[in-house]
Amino acid sequence: MRGKRQKKNADLSRERVLEVAVSLLDREGLSGFSMRRLGAELEADPMAVYYYFPNKGALLDGVLERILARVVLPEDVRIAWPEQIRMVMRELRRVLRNHAHVVPLLIARPLWTPASLQIGDMLARLLLEAGFTEDQAADAILSLSSYLVGHLLAEQEPTDRTTISEQEARAHLMQSAIEKYPAFQHVFTRSQGYSIERRFERGLELLLQGLLSQERGRS
Numbered sequence: 333m334r335g336k337r338q339k340k341n342a343d344l345s346r347e348r349v350l351e352v353a354v355s356l357l358d359r360e361g362l363s364g365f366s367m368r369r370l371g372a373e374l375e376a377d378p379m380a381v382y383y384y385f386p387n388k389g390a391l392l393d394g395v396l397e398r399i400l401a402r403v404v405l406p407e408d409v410r411i412a413w414p415e416q417i418r419m420v421m422r423e424l425r426r427v428l429r430n431h432a433h434v435v436p437l438l439i440a441r442p443l444w445t446p447a448s449l450q451i452g453d454m455l456a457r458l459l460l461e462a463g464f465t466e467d468q469a470a471d472a473i474l475s476l477s478s479y480l481v482g483h484l485l486a487e488q489e490p491t492d493r494t495t496i497s498e499q500e501a502r503a504h505l506m507q508s509a510i511e512k513y514p515a516f517q518h519v520f521t522r523s524q525g526y527s528i529e530r531r532f533e534r535g536l537e538l539l540l541q542g543l544l545s546q547e548r549g550r551s
Contacts, residue, residue, distance in 0.1 A: 346384040350398045361433040400447035402427050413458040414540050435484045483532055
């Protein structure tokens with residue numbers, strides 16, 4: 333067994349560690365992720381991982397980099413800046429939806445990896461070239477990123493293991509409570525018919541319209 337594990341250690345590489353780490357996070361989430369569990373998945377000594385990453389935080393940064401590197405940014409500079417931002421946001425959502433368990437890392441970890449900086453730099457450049465001040469561009473990027481992460485978290489399946497009868501009882505209580513607030517009831521009921529994609533697009537459009545109104549206010 334020791335000889336087999338030593339051979340597995342010799343077969344390791346940084347890319348192999350990241351590949352298995354992403355797969356493990358996709359299956360088990362952050363709560364089920366540990367260096368020991370990763371070592372077991374690699375069939376290697378967990379300490380061997382530290383040859384490539386000095387600590388767990390550095391490994392998670394590598395995971396984020398590997399995933400965000402899959403984001404395809406628009407290259408046609410002739411496309412208007414609002415549409416380019418829309419394309420970036422849609423592409424980020426597409427990539428990150430495939431790795432939902434990694435989304436909380438976007439909040440917990442500072443995004444200083446090359447791929448995240450490239451995305452941020454493109455958004456900043458688009459806004460600055462459109463005439464926004466540095467402060468306005470920073471506010472816009474923070475608002476866009478907060479919206480994206482919040483929406484991705486809201487899209488995730490509930491983690492509680494309620495039974496059908498519990499879910500029905502909860503729905504009944506919610507309906508009884510909401511009837512006391514007719515204005516919210518009308519709005520909430522209408523929004524329940526929206527698809528996840530429509531909700532995302534409508535919210536993104538509101539953000540972009542706000543940015544466009546700022547641009548028009550300067551002209």
